[in-house]
Amino acid sequence: MKSSELQRNKAVLPMSVVRELTLLSDRQIRYYEEHGLVKPKRGNGGQRRFSLNDIDQLLRIKDHLDAGDSTKDIKELFDKANRLKKIREEDADSSLRRSLQDEFAQIARFNQP
Template sequence: MEDQYSYKKRKVITIGVVSELTGLSERQIRYYEERKLVYPERSPKGNRKYSFADVELLIDIANKREEGVQTYEIRQDMIRAEKKKEKQMRSRLLKGEINARFGIQKER
């Protein structure tokens, strides 16, 4: 469910590449960060670094925006989805499903 951590979530992509990948302007990407929709990491000197997961998220955001959805709405939806997910995780923990599914997983 969480996908492999490495490639998808490592924050290594610069904003210029993210712009190419998503079709969004750097201005838009930085603005969505300001609106708390994305959370890039920063290199030692302050350059933003994104993951493939971030790129996908930004593409979803771009689609929502095209539909006229405001950044505030998008954020609210994300928060709701997040809470829903946490809730599921908690109930699964109680059932011990985590170990069953991820306990004896092979590497990679």
């Protein structure tokens, strides 16, 4: 993972900053959280802490709502996208594993007397 990706996942932004960046109300943000559309981390005192990826997610939610999608539709779309991402990651892992197995087999053949 690149360091820039790591920083995008770091949950440090309080609700007030998120509200200002997204132009969403506290209630809207909490509603999206309640429906599983965004999952901010919690600080020591229980306050929500958002990452830059959370901000992007909230903006995607806002765009979908502006386009007329329901929160149920958005949740289904995000769930499908997450499943597809997981499948692609598993496929990439399988491809890498097969490639390594092929290389080990070639090395083993090369090392045989």
